[in-house]
Amino acid sequence: MKPDLLEAKAEMAAQFLKMIASAPRLLLLCQMAERECSVGELAEKTGMRMPTVSQQLSLLRAQGLVVTRREGTTIYYRLASEAAREVMGVLFKHFCAEDAAGLALVAEAEAETSEPATA
Numbered sequence: 101m102k103p104d105l106l107e108a109k110a111e112m113a114a115q116f117l118k119m120i121a122s123a124p125r126l127l128l129l130c131q132m133a134e135r136e137c138s139v140g141e142l143a144e145k146t147g148m149r150m151p152t153v154s155q156q157l158s159l160l161r162a163q164g165l166v167v168t169r170r171e172g173t174t175i176y177y178r179l180a181s182e183a184a185r186e187v188m189g190v191l192f193k194h195f196c197a198e199d200a201a202g203l204a205l206v207a208e209a210e211a212e213t214s215e216p217a218t219a
């Protein structure tokens with residue numbers, strides 16, 4: 101691959117990671133990893149206020165990470181690209197899923213942060 105193309109692709113990846121490197125946005129994206137959701141559903145599932153959800157979804161939409169579908173007065177959001185679905189699938193599997201492996205990772209992370217530092 102040519103250096104210019106490689107650099108452009110690296111910049112695209114960096115922008116993608118920058119956009120998802122936010123706890124509120126990750127919460128929303130994890131909810132959309134399995135299915136599309138409305139603003140109200142996302143607010144209920146995440147505990148975030150609806151204006152906050154709308155603001156974060158607006159950023160994600162502007163960056164092309166989510167797309168919308170209108171049904172009557174309700175707008176549904178879903179992951180936009182295969183890349184976003186694949187990355188969120190991995191993150192969902194390891195950090196969001198309510199299965200033994202996901203819970204084990206959370207427990208392990210909590211144990212690491214609660215252990216006293218040894219110097």
